[in-house]
Amino acid sequence: MELMPILSTLRRHKTAAGLIVLEVALTCAIVCNALHLIQQRVERIQAESGLAESELVTLYLSGIGKADNVDEITSQDLQALRALPGVKSATIINQVTFGNSSTVSGMRQQPEPNGEGIAVPQYASDEHALATMGLKLVEGRNFRAEEIVLDNAFNGPGENPPRPRQVIISQALAKRLFPGSSALGKQVYVFGDVPIEVIGVVQTLGEVHPGPQAQGPNETGGAGRYGMLLPLRNSYRGGFYVMRVDPAQRDAVLKAATPVLESIGGKRMVREARTLEEMRSSYYAQDRAMIWLLGGVCVALLLVTALGIVGLASFWVQQRTRMIGTRRALGATRGQILRYFQLENLLLSSAGIALGMGAAYGINLALIRSYELPLLPAYYLPVGALALCLLGQLAVLGPARRAAALPPVAALRF
Secondary structure, three states: OOOHHHHHHHHHOHHHHHHHHHHHHHHHHHHHHHHHHHHHHHHHHOOOOOOOHHHEEEEEEEEOOOOOOHHHHHHHHHHHHHOOOOEEEEEEEOOOOOOOOOOEEEEEOOOOOOOOEEEEEEEEEOOOHHHHHOOOEEEEOOOOHHHOEEHHHHOOOOOOOOOOOEEEEEHHHHHHHOOOOOOOOOEEEOOOOOEEEEEEEEOOOOOOOOOOOOOOOOOOOOOOOOOEEEEEEOOOOOOEEEEEEOHHHHHHHHHHHHHHHHHHOOOEEEEEEEEHHHHHHHHOHHHHHHHHHHHHHHHHHHHHHHHHHHHHHHHHHHHOHHHHHHHHHOOOOHHHHHHHHHHHHHHHHHHHHHHHHHHHHHHHHHHHHHHOOOOOOOOHHHHHHHHHHHHHHHHHHHHHHHHHOOOHHHHHHO
């Protein structure tokens, strides 16, 4: 197929050809980055928390007025919750994955308070935490009951309040702190110069707000990454009750838990009673909305581009009817007419894709600087280019087939 007649024709229709090129370029740039953002959101939603999510329910209480025996009431609460039908285990923890707040502490390998440390999500609970949360212990042991420090004593008055002396850390954190060796028995520092012994390593323990970002030396993002669990038990005034239950009885347990706690007293009220799956769904609601929005934008742009190609190709077929008739009269086959329009569209699409790939890279750099997004994967560009080429060929196929089907005599009469 000769290119010169096609290029000569396009030069006579610079404006229309330029608009199609710009439309393809804009679609390529936006769709590539939108799909990249969608992939980031999907990875974020699918991030594993490491918890037995389908079996966990949470209760968040708040106190009403002053109370003096909160630790005793908390113990009574936990005993009552464990006695509920369908409850496998229960604990109290300072923060829950997919919750609204987050506590992070610096962990150091040296006692110097100003030494270099790692910001690590800090979970505080008791010896029931591992079994309740579904955390898998890969090394070491669980906390013992006598090692648990009450939060009220930890934050209470006095010169030497009790401090946690043991810690369980995530596998990723263990590898970060002690590469090439076991973390068990090693000492770390979280509260000043008080040494804390690593007694266990769990497979996964991420931060409260999980994300898909790759974790660097000073970063805390990402599910199943850095995390530590301290033997520090809150009261109901500062923690979440978490119960591991039979999935079929989650609603029944949530319904029964509030009256049980109210019967114990303590001037408090249950503010939230939710399953962890509900919390996860709520936590990722904005991400799902963003996926639908970006997906809609991609579909709309591709549809508009396809319709633009169809419209322009149909217009050109109408304008070139006499030319088509002449070519058919001189012996051109239907296939040659068809390939003429397809090649013309391929040239326009290729020019648009070339511009669009550069624009896609530029937009991605701007997003990286503004929102710290990862670099656009290189395979996005060729895949996007191939998809737009196919879209252009499919869009032009209808008008091209109509042009190829024109009888030479009828075309010459036009």
